[in-house]
Amino acid sequence: MIARALLAALLLCWPFAAAADVAVPPLSGRVVDQTGTLSASDAAALTQRLKDLETRKGSQVAVLIVPTTQPETIEQFSIRVAEAWKIGRKKIDDGALLVVAKNDHKLRIEVGYGLEGALTDVTARRIIDEIIAPQFKTGDFTGGISAGVDRIIRIIDGEPLPAPKPEVSHSVDPDMAFNIIFSPFGFIGFLAIAGISRGLFGRLLGSGVTAGVIGAVFWFLLGSIAVSVGFSIFAFILTLFGDAIMAASQAASRNAGRGGSGWSTGSSGSSWSSGSSSGSSDSGFSGGGGSFGGGGASGSW
Structure with a gap:
């Protein structure tokens, strides 16, 4: 040890x-799955719920599933994605991003400035620990992501989490x-x-x-x-x-x-070759210019 x-x-x-960082995937929809974890119907249903949230509240929430974030931590990768995608409305900053690194067994909820009062770090951590991670541990990734997104939506709608159970460890x-x-x-x-x-x-x-x-x-x-x-x-x-x-x-x-020798590392950013991504039917979606400051929480399963 x-x-x-x-x-x-x-x-x-x-x-x-130094190893090259993983490239930020293009924002092809509210749900971007580079692992094939979600079926087309599951991705479409999740996309529709997120569309309904934006229509109702204006807030934007996106889901990204990738194989790995290595060599970066999921925190470093998630904030790069959030800054590139700019989820949430400009100057309101009411965006949230759920990132799942499937092979790393890591996940993170990244929260925009405007949602930090409702979707606090503690709340985001509880959503991960109490709702998403337990289902991931059983192999139910679709159920975990769906339940986690549902809870994020309900928090944005103003519904608080129930009181934490005494046995939950902090x-x-x-x-x-x-x-x-x-x-x-x-x-x-x-x-x-x-x-x-x-x-x-x-x-x-x-x-x-x-x-x-x-x-x-x-x-x-x-x-x-x-x-x-x-x-x-x-x-x-x-x-x-x-x-x-x-x-x-x-x-x-x-x-x-002085010896003139050296090596070339190729391009500065690596990317996955994983075929099509779920969420293509939502290709017209784009971030609204929201800003992020590192609020949120990470977890594992």
């Missing part, structure tokens, strides 16, 4: 051979914790802690302080002493010798550049 975690952190910190989700830790923000946070500690306490003592802070963060988020100790050691070494490692890396890059 510790070895795998250390390897993941090392790969994060070593900026070589503890830290290990998957979410790892997404936070191994995100660009997590890495930037580590660099800030290391820089401040070394500046205040010197190289050796500052490395120890950084190791203690990183260990405490991992213990709080993951609840594992073994993992926190492992990452404390890694943080100590990286803080102590990080500048030397980066200098050696830069020197190697300059030498490689």
